[in-house]
Amino acid sequence: MAYHHGDLRAALLAAAEDALRTRGPGELSLRELAREVGVSPAAPSRHFRTKQALLDALAMEGYDRLTAVLGPALTGGSFADRLNALIRSYVTFVTENVALHELMFSRKHDPSAPPELIAATHRLMGLALGVIEDGQRRGEVRAGPALELAVPLAAVLQGLADLTSHGGLPDAKAEDALRETIAFTLRGYAP
Amino acid sequence: MAYHHGDLRAALLAAAEDALRTRGPGELSLRELAREVGVSPAAPSRHFRTKQALLDALAMEGYDRLTAVLGPALTGGSFADRLNALIRSYVTFVTENVALHELMFSRKHDPSAPPELIAATHRLMGLALGVIEDGQRRGEVRAGPALELAVPLAAVLQGLADLTSHGGLPDAKAEDALRETIAFTLRGYAP
DNA sequence: TCAAAATGTTGGCGTTGCATACATTGTTAT
DNA sequence: ATAACAATGTATGCAACGCCAACATTTTGA
Known part of the structure; x- marks a missing residue:
């Protein structure tokens, strides 16, 4: 031993x-x-x-894995393609890591959270922002301040993940709801 | 004594x-x-x-107060009016009760949560559903299965509340982001 | 009126997070 | 090679916690 x-x-x-x-x-x-x-x-x-330090480290690991999963979704293709991939992969990650995701985002309400965690959430927001800006360059997203426009996307991601992971929706309906939400988002961003 | x-x-x-x-x-x-x-x-x-029982009771109280706050937002006026009132009052409640809101919704991932809590979240979802259905009757919301259409609204509510309560956005930008998100949602539901 | 139900108190058990002091192993400079 | 040092793990103890069982005091109502 x-x-x-x-x-x-x-x-x-x-x-x-x-x-x-x-x-x-x-x-x-x-x-x-x-x-x-x-x-x-x-x-x-x-x-x-401290125990909190371990949880924070775990959350950081979660952010790393999440951005790794989201990366491929953000390269190439039309805005609609990217949005579709982004939302789907985000939802998949959350449903497969419910507790971890909850840990990651419950922590961010605490002002005493370590800077790396805060930075990680900002980096995530940056991903959404990038998708919007790219869509604008392609003329597939309406004009306007990208930072404000990114908010609804982030909200939809966060909220949808919360709804589906909770499992309130039967599995069959989940795909329909997902598809509808993606279409909804596209309409919201249409020029 | x-x-x-x-x-x-x-x-x-x-x-x-x-x-x-x-x-x-x-x-x-x-x-x-x-x-x-x-x-x-x-x-x-x-x-x-048990301690959890106290937390659950607290969460129930939170649901009661939330639905009380949301009630007035849902009577009369156009779909745009109701949506505006709904989103704004929801966000206000959450920012004013950050920890309580977190408690309410972190609990719903646990299958062992008391039925009253589950029922309360369903009732809340029902509110969103009602707004959509009413909008459809008025011809101000596109046709389609209301239950699926309600998902994006619930997602936006949940996600927006999460984003604004977290305070990541400077206060001045928060109002802009809120306005943009409401407009975004209206576009998504337009017939 | 007086038994039963409701509500509080006391004391104790096992567990936890954390701090302190000590033991063992790796590493590095001489 | 070896002595000093850093890194890592152990042993012990403390205060606080949630919960339980036994007992005390009120309140209620038949």
């Missing part, structure tokens, strides 16, 4: 995300994670000074 | 909401609430069997 774990930090993050999926956030205990990983209760503190 | 408090339940809820405003949710402690109200640590358990 090695005294040193090898890569405790990664192991903790993995265990934490697993716990996040099965149980909710909030039911997540540092001591329990330590137990699962097979390490003493105080060991995690070497890598995460 | 009276042995019985008189209305502990209400006092606890009030203290809880206050604590929710100042500190976040999660930093909310039953024992501390009991202390603030001037009662023994185990007293709250007579009115809320």
Whole structure:
């Protein structure tokens, strides 16, 4: 039995995300994670000074994965293509990572959140902004201040993700609702 | 000093909401609430069997207040008027009750949430649905299955509230973004 | 009036996050 | 090579928490 774990930090993050999926956030205990990983209760503190720090790191990982997923959706094609890909991949990510997504965005209400997290949300907003600006250059999106125009898109993304992940809609209807929402968004942005 | 408090339940809820405003949710402690109200640590358990039960009750109170605020927005006037009033009053409520709103909607991801809470969210969705259906009757909203059409509205509400309450936008820009989002929504629903 | 229900109190149990002090292993400079 | 040092993990303890069980005090109503 090695005294040193090898890569405790990664192991903790993995265990934490697993716990996040099965149980909710909030039911997540540092001591329990330590137990699962097979390490003493105080060991995690070497890598995460506080429980919140671990959650923040987990959220950052979530942002990285999200932007990675969203990246391909934003290259090439018409505005309609990009919008379609953006919305669909966003919704997919959220439904597949409900608790993680909730963690990422519940944290941003706290002014004491680490700057990296704030930056990550801004970067995400920047993605939406880029899609709008590109659409305007193509003449497929109405003119106007792009930053204001991007707000409804961000809102639709956030809200739609929330609605579908919640599962209030039966699965069959979900696709219809998704399609309708995309069409709705396109109408809103039409020149 | 009276042995019985008189209305502990209400006092606890009030203290809880206050604590929710100042500190976040999660930093909310039953024992501390009991202390603030001037009662023994185990007293709250007579009115809320568990901490979650108290939070749920608080969330229900939030739904009641929200629907009360939204009610006036939904009577009379054109579709544009109703939509405008609905979005604005929703955003106002959320910005004035950030933590409460977060509590209300974070809870709905949990399948073990009490039925009354689930019913409350459905009732809220029903409000949006009503606005759409009325708009259709007036010929001011495009034809189509109202339930699908209502999804983008609910999404915009949820997402916009999230964006503005987070405060990412400077206050001056917030009004512009709000106006733009309302116009965007009207275009999306235009026949 | 007096038994039962409602409401509070006391005390205790197990768990948690965190701080402190100590132990072991890796790394690096001499 | 080895001694100093940093990194990482352990042991222990503390205060607070949620919850439970047993007991006390009121209020209610038959």
